[in-house]
Amino acid sequence: MQTDAFSCDPFVVGKSKPAGTDRHIPAEEALCPVVSHDWVNSEYKHLVVEASVKALAVKAGQFFNLLCPSPDAGDLWLRRPQSVYRVDQANGRVEFLYKCVGRGTRGLATLEKGDQLNMVGPLGVGFTLDPAWKNIVVLGRGVGLATLAPISQLAGEQAIGVTAILSARSAEFVMTSELFEEVGRAIQVLDSDGTSAVENVEKILEQLVADGKADAFFTCGSNRLVQLMKRLGKKHGIPGQVAMEQIMACGLGPCYVCVKTFEVNGVKELRRVCIDGPVFDLQEAVGW
Amino acid sequence: MVDMSVKIGSVTLKNPIMPASGAFSTELAQVMDINRLGALVSKTVSREFRIGNPTPRVAELEYGMINSIGLPGKGIEYFLQHQIPDYKRFTPPFVANITAQTPEDFEAMARDVSLPEVDVIEMNISCPTRDPNGGNFALHEDHTYTVVSRVRRATDKPVWAKLSPNAGDIESIAKAAEKGGADALTIANTLLGLKINTDTFRPSIGNKFGGISGPGIKPILLRMVHQCSKAVKIPIIGCGGIVKVEDVVEYMLAGASAVMIGYLTFRNPSGMIAIIDGLEEWCNKRGFARVADLTGAMIDEKPAETYASAAAPIG
Numbered sequence: 001m002q003t004d005a006f007s008c009d010p011f012v013v014g015k016s017k018p019a020g021t022d023r024h025i026p027a028e029e030a031l032c033p034v035v036s037h038d039w040v041n042s043e044y045k046h047l048v049v050e051a052s053v054k055a056l057a058v059k060a061g062q063f064f065n066l067l068c069p070s071p072d073a074g075d076l077w078l079r080r081p082q083s084v085y086r087v088d089q090a091n092g093r094v095e096f097l098y099k100c101v102g103r104g105t106r107g108l109a110t111l112e113k114g115d116q117l118n119m120v121g122p123l124g125v126g127f128t129l130d131p132a133w134k135n136i137v138v139l140g141r142g143v144g145l146a147t148l149a150p151i152s153q154l155a156g157e158q159a160i161g162v163t164a165i166l167s168a169r170s171a172e173f174v175m176t177s178e179l180f181e182e183v184g185r186a187i188q189v190l191d192s193d194g195t196s197a198v199e200n201v202e203k204i205l206e207q208l209v210a211d212g213k214a215d216a217f218f219t220c221g222s223n224r225l226v227q228l229m230k231r232l233g234k235k236h237g238i239p240g241q242v243a244m245e246q247i248m249a250c251g252l253g254p255c256y257v258c259v260k261t262f263e264v265n266g267v268k269e270l271r272r273v274c275i276d277g278p279v280f281d282l283q284e285a286v287g288w
Numbered sequence: 289m290v291d292m293s294v295k296i297g298s299v300t301l302k303n304p305i306m307p308a309s310g311a312f313s314t315e316l317a318q319v320m321d322i323n324r325l326g327a328l329v330s331k332t333v334s335r336e337f338r339i340g341n342p343t344p345r346v347a348e349l350e351y352g353m354i355n356s357i358g359l360p361g362k363g364i365e366y367f368l369q370h371q372i373p374d375y376k377r378f379t380p381p382f383v384a385n386i387t388a389q390t391p392e393d394f395e396a397m398a399r400d401v402s403l404p405e406v407d408v409i410e411m412n413i414s415c416p417t418r419d420p421n422g423g424n425f426a427l428h429e430d431h432t433y434t435v436v437s438r439v440r441r442a443t444d445k446p447v448w449a450k451l452s453p454n455a456g457d458i459e460s461i462a463k464a465a466e467k468g469g470a471d472a473l474t475i476a477n478t479l480l481g482l483k484i485n486t487d488t489f490r491p492s493i494g495n496k497f498g499g500i501s502g503p504g505i506k507p508i509l510l511r512m513v514h515q516c517s518k519a520v521k522i523p524i525i526g527c528g529g530i531v532k533v534e535d536v537v538e539y540m541l542a543g544a545s546a547v548m549i550g551y552l553t554f555r556n557p558s559g560m561i562a563i564i565d566g567l568e569e570w571c572n573k574r575g576f577a578r579v580a581d582l583t584g585a586m587i588d589e590k591p592a593e594t595y596a597s598a599a600a601p602i603g
Binding site (some may be wrong): 006009010019022024025026027029067074075076077078079103118120123130165246249250252253254255256257259270277 | 310311312315316318319320331339340341343344346348349350351352353355357360362370452492502527531532552553554555556557558559
């Protein structure tokens, strides 16, 4: 991207000062130096950047809108939303775990240590934890697990028990199991051995409900699993939250590009994933 | 000290930088001090609730983007009760952008929003993905004149007409809007286009066609601003592909009194603020005491005799 073609020069984390230091402005655009950027399997990359003070205030489930470098001769002209995988407060770092799938993420994958990533954020409404909950269940599919990592970590810190059901094509794509094992129990379900079938996941969830291990549900990454969790949540009266994704433009609210359908008391409505979410009430979600 | 203020007819703006309708809401306070803007411009409001167009609503293009959002909104009642008070938490003049599918309803809408809280009415008569017979008045001189003159009679507020770059002869449309009583023209809305996904063979956005914005369309809009500035006497607001200070300078030199910014906010959310600061700096450096002096200042001489110009030194 030819940044000199634009008049906006964001500050560089660790080098220059942010322009707007107003504490009432929660998000900002910043250039964040890349600390490390490694492949964790054949499709997923783990990106660690030095983050600004405002960026480090990111809450579980919130996201950043990233200006990715181009993977080809052209430029990228829209940002790409990316949820946070981990926040390392001690070292002032924000981490992303993403799947290389389109032009934006293929461009993102070209960043090397020492390069700068242009991030806007933190943005959106994140997950919430009710102090009354003793045990929660997180259910994620593929790279959607990354989005569920911060809320699981937060639950662990608040001494809430976490059972994580990690669904993936094969063991290679369950790269986050260690992180979930640190805060609770991790159950892998895979396509390769058939355990990821919805009926099997349903049995696991029913058992967790019966054992009193499911005061709340959290999910991301698969429409089939969202529908399953929504159905079981309704059946047992268990509250749930789902992190959604949608193609975005501004990431801030005004453009109304990133709408999804929700339904409350039989009435459908559109909500913006960027500012009404990306985390929504599971029972109000229509499709992931 | 540079005098950054500009006048659009009876309305004074503290600087010439405004957001374009549809690329602004008070939610931008997440990333900027929106009190610094020259004016606040609402997303287009219709009488009825509108769900908007199917997703995907946007796709990336080289040098910009294409969108078809479909003017979603909760309708005029919600706008009056909730959105206007929300905008009035901030200090810049407030521009209410309205639309309707018939001249009758446009007139009624103008009457409905003619409240003390509203400083300007901007008429969206140019949504590119609307049916030409359903509100895209700015494609035709007669339709433009009819709808603008009816709104003119219905309100004492300054009326800005937002024109369409998809009209064949935009100068005639500009004249029709002026004759109809518009106080200023916004030139212009997005340029109608199409993008096809070559993997799926389907249009890249849900509504098939969309409006193109971003730096790729700037020279076209700049030309239109200049042409219209010669054709009418009312002030012109330039809009299309501004991403840097020099783009604002170009629009003003071409004849614009102020500008509106859309795409840039999607790429650099606080870009409008950077441009306000940068424009003042630019004026300082170039010795302009008043930014308004840039308006129409393009040197517009007859082309030189060809042999003489080709023999002249470069520079």
